[in-house]
Amino acid sequence: MPTATSKPIYRHRWWTPAVSLFLGALMLAAFWIGDSITEGLVSFGIMAALAAFLLFGRSETVHGLSGPGRDERWAKIDIHATALTGMVLITVIIGAFLVEVAQGEDGQPWSQLGAVGGIAYIIAVAVLRARS
Amino acid sequence: MQNDVRELRTARGLSQQELGEAMDVSRQTINSIEKERYTPSLPLAIALARYFDRTVEEVFHANGNQ
Numbered sequence: 001m002p003t004a005t006s007k008p009i010y011r012h013r014w015w016t017p018a019v020s021l022f023l024g025a026l027m028l029a030a031f032w033i034g035d036s037i038t039e040g041l042v043s044f045g046i047m048a049a050l051a052a053f054l055l056f057g058r059s060e061t062v063h064g065l066s067g068p069g070r071d072e073r074w075a076k077i078d079i080h081a082t083a084l085t086g087m088v089l090i091t092v093i094i095g096a097f098l099v100e101v102a103q104g105e106d107g108q109p110w111s112q113l114g115a116v117g118g119i120a121y122i123i124a125v126a127v128l129r130a131r132s
Numbered sequence: 133m134q135n136d137v138r139e140l141r142t143a144r145g146l147s148q149q150e151l152g153e154a155m156d157v158s159r160q161t162i163n164s165i166e167k168e169r170y171t172p173s174l175p176l177a178i179a180l181a182r183y184f185d186r187t188v189e190e191v192f193h194a195n196g197n198q
Contacts, residue, residue, distance in 0.1 A: 060160045071157035072173050073164060 015067040017051035024048055090117050134193040138166040140184040155179055 009015055024047025031040025054066035064074045097110035141151050141162075148162040155162070155176060164170035165180075172180065181188045 060158065063158070071161050072176060073157065073161040073170050076170075 011067050011070050013055065013063075013067055017055040017066060020047050020051040020054065024051070086117070086121075090114065093117065133171045134168060135165065136191055136193075137162070137180060140186070140191065141166075144184075151183075154183060 024044040027043040027047065028040040031037060031043060054062060057063070057066070064070060064077065070078075093110050093114045097107045097114060100107045100110055137151075141148070146154075147159075148166070149159045152159045152162045157176065161170065161172075165172055177188050177192055181191045184191060
């Protein structure tokens, strides 16, 4: 119920900024292992800037992205935005696959990405249907 | 969905922020409900109605916009 006092961890203001910093650290480590420390530092800097923006931003959009504003209305917005993002991605993947094939290529890795997306969608639909 | 949340809130002298904190939602969500841009979930609708000592049907009017 809305009157609950304890907030889930993803609604704390530091949650998404911390995730951003963690991803930045992973990128830094990956570039470091790949002997590209400069690119790693740039990537970490970008993710750190994003974390700071999410931590200190004042708009509702920033609060929703960073955690504290994630109430039920935001959850609905998040679902719609995620669905729209998925539609954009799958459209790009299909388009890129068709262009690759038309140019005489084998369509990789676009066909693999499309397959992953399609299978993930079917599994998600099946699991969510069973749980609803 | 048409509702009387704004009238009930102002009658109690509450700000949108205060009502949002009582319902554990953002001020913007209360504003969206009052402007009928967002239809709250059933738990939130019940919580709002109970908060104002009304029934859900007295606060929300399903034969309105939707």
